[in-house]
Amino acid sequence: MHVPRLLFLLFSILASIFSIRISAEGTVEQWDCFELSFSAPATANPFVGVAFSATFEKDGKRFQPDGFYDGNDVFKIRFMPNEPGIWTYRTQSNYAPLNGKSGSFTCTPAREGNHGPVQVRKQYHFGYADGTAFRPFGTTSYEWWYQPDEMRDQTLATLATSPFNKLRFLVIPNYRKEYYKGGSLELHDLPFEGDSRETFDFSRFNPKFFQRLEENVLKLQDLGIEADLILFRPYDNAKWGFDQMSMETNERYLRYLVARLAAYRNVWWCMANEHSYIDHLTDNDWDQLFRVVQASDPYAHLRSVQNADDIYDFNKPWVTHVAFHNYMAIRSPGVPSIIRSIYRKPVIHDEINYEGDVDSRWGQLSSEEMTYRFWVGTIGGTYVTHGETKRGEIGDGWISRGGALTRQSPARIAFLREILEQSGLTEWEPIDPAFQTNIAGKPGKYYLIYLGKDQIESWPFVLPRDGLEPGMRFQADVIDTWNMTITPTDQTFEVERGGRYHFSDKTRQTIALPTRPYMALRIQRIPE
């Protein structure tokens, strides 16, 4: 019983001699990652035995991120300062070479394009820490970062010119045998030491795996793309056992991941994809995993979980937003706004079926339908995530491995995004949602009316009463959301009361429409 303790003491003394602070004093930009690095012999199992953290302080503000072992006798600690100025730090550890190190560094103001981490804003929406609005336009590529460099780079190039500003992906890749046997992928680094179910040591992480993950999170950050990290997944096919780990292992994995990644400002935590397909974890287990992330992350990055058939209770206090997975909830106009009312939190429809042509019916949407669902979600005051499949490709194409986007919705999604950005409104709210399914904007100022699958010849100028006064004047544009055209009408509309709940144009004007689906109207007040 005394031998390990003696060994530990011996190593501690040796280690304190070898200890060198590699990086430290200097400057770092606000919301960038400040990293401290210490060389010290990794005694016993440094992933388990070493408690290591640091306290960072400025003007009474205090953060205490955990450090982590990064392999090769190097321990690191990362910190994301949220204010310019001089920050001091002091480390704490049960391992002497890591304990009591102190110093300071200067945080410089964020440069253009660095808006800080994304947070919830105005109950149903998101914004960056610097006050800039953030409207999620997500896409999904579960294992893009795990692909060969060439393909990974192609994915990044695709994202750079896409409308997407958030990427959902797995931390731990799917096990699909076609990847690894006769497919294009080699079984290389995995999160734990070992290379098979029989040899994995769940008490020892493989730093190389996480280093590559970080490299790619930072590449997304450079593109201004949020990294929506999916922390657990059921897709193991009994091969590696990563969906059947003990809660102790799950919790250690989360703490390690958070210690490594929380200082990257573009990180979001998604506890799982299709969480309830991980059969052995109960609601209570998920609660506990959420709480571990919440307690470990000093910056309170966004937290959610993507449900499977059994819907997790997104009302729980540690859930910051809803990552909803229900196709019906995005197919019917009016429904997205119900979902957000139920949860009283921002809603991202994080899986709405994928555009493409695979055999599975979850991956067969037409480009028109994908575009339609983006509009339905947006008009409902919620957010929507894209994905694309391709028949015959390993992993069904983009949604798994990334590469190129080949279908027609992304251009239409870009068109929608541009309309929203041009509006000058930072948050979209459904208007009169208890009785209307297709209007959003700002009452009295700006209305976006989505006609969806209705193919009508003309639209009578009638608006819900809120925010309107007799005599207000409006202009209107006809938008073809599929052909991506915006056609101003040459009409001016002046409203008067038209019954108990509405205002109408005084002269009963209508707006002519081309009797096609996927049309919308943009109605804006003419300033006095």
Add this chain to the structure above:
Amino acid sequence: MHVPRLLFLLFSILASIFSIRISAEGTVEQWDCFELSFSAPATANPFVGVAFSATFEKDGKRFQPDGFYDGNDVFKIRFMPNEPGIWTYRTQSNYAPLNGKSGSFTCTPAREGNHGPVQVRKQYHFGYADGTAFRPFGTTSYEWWYQPDEMRDQTLATLATSPFNKLRFLVIPNYRKEYYKGGSLELHDLPFEGDSRETFDFSRFNPKFFQRLEENVLKLQDLGIEADLILFRPYDNAKWGFDQMSMETNERYLRYLVARLAAYRNVWWCMANEHSYIDHLTDNDWDQLFRVVQASDPYAHLRSVQNADDIYDFNKPWVTHVAFHNYMAIRSPGVPSIIRSIYRKPVIHDEINYEGDVDSRWGQLSSEEMTYRFWVGTIGGTYVTHGETKRGEIGDGWISRGGALTRQSPARIAFLREILEQSGLTEWEPIDPAFQTNIAGKPGKYYLIYLGKDQIESWPFVLPRDGLEPGMRFQADVIDTWNMTITPTDQTFEVERGGRYHFSDKTRQTIALPTRPYMALRIQRIPE
């Protein structure tokens, strides 16, 4: 300081002399109400100062309902035995005349028609305590019991021949000035002593008010109708202040109500109508009010709350089922099943707009639309509540005062109820709800396919794959849900695999339809 204590002692001694047990030994039917009654001088304020309960026991099963003061120096305690046999009891009180009374009585088996209280069953459904299925077909008449006897009796007669087996109504009536000034109603008994905001004594209940309520709950019980009691409501118009009482008063009111009514088997507790319109109560307050009811009610009667714009978190553990109030959630096929998946509890769409012709748009549904919404909710595995308005009537007619039902949906709702009862299925589940919006029943056995507003000429015989095997044979009926006809086809269908997700008729038969809205198909397996 000593005078009240002395007085109390004196009264206690006097009271114990006068104390007479009025009813006690005897028999009572299972799930009926056994009542103990004690005469004792009501010292000081018996609604506040007297703690009084009794412990009822049989074979180690123990219940401890609270007693209550019923006016005129009478204290009562009520108990609903849930098993036949001999029950014993012993009272506890801080008031000597009520303390330590003991005795026993015999509980006889329930007679035909007495199925006990309704409980949640199989997660999304309801059943009586005796195992009989209970499928709620509710209607709404907020103040029916508060009307003159003649009108009250008319309401009961209407209910007796209606399809409705649950009635939602307010404990405390709405204050509408047209009821009381120039209207047909007299301001008579209210729940508290006094008759105006200035004179109400919120520490003293008015037993006559509650006696009348109980009389009417029992009249519903005689008709086999569940009494869905709404305990708070916002409709006070600053007149009585019953929506602005302190939490202390709210809690005392709940305990008094539960002590009086919990022994009636047909009682459900609905914490409020449009709860969030009671501005000063927070989520925490509602949590607390739920917990008071939960703690006071020994029988765990069903508990919910009807939301207003701000949706209460129905996931909370004390909520037994969802009393949902959102018109959009019942307008779109497929949506009801999402709502129940979110809450993982039974869902009753408890306000879906009312059928009728009042100026307010919440009361303008056509009979067709009311019927349609009943079908949409039913096919989604949820339950739906009816209501009817009439222009020009005080309180908008049936939904407020009861009386007669004059519109066309109740006959169609009866027709729907009959179809469900004929099915032999006790619980309805949506079939393939992630991709289909209009099928419910039991896979491989029984399918009810509701075509709603689609007006189609024919329906190809294609069913979702679950529960099907090649060679199974089916018969089909065409149902006109509006004209209330069931027309058997003379076809027999034999299924084979038809793609990845479906089975089709081998010979590609279709079912001819009359190109009208509101049609349905009933498809039943032909036994081997």
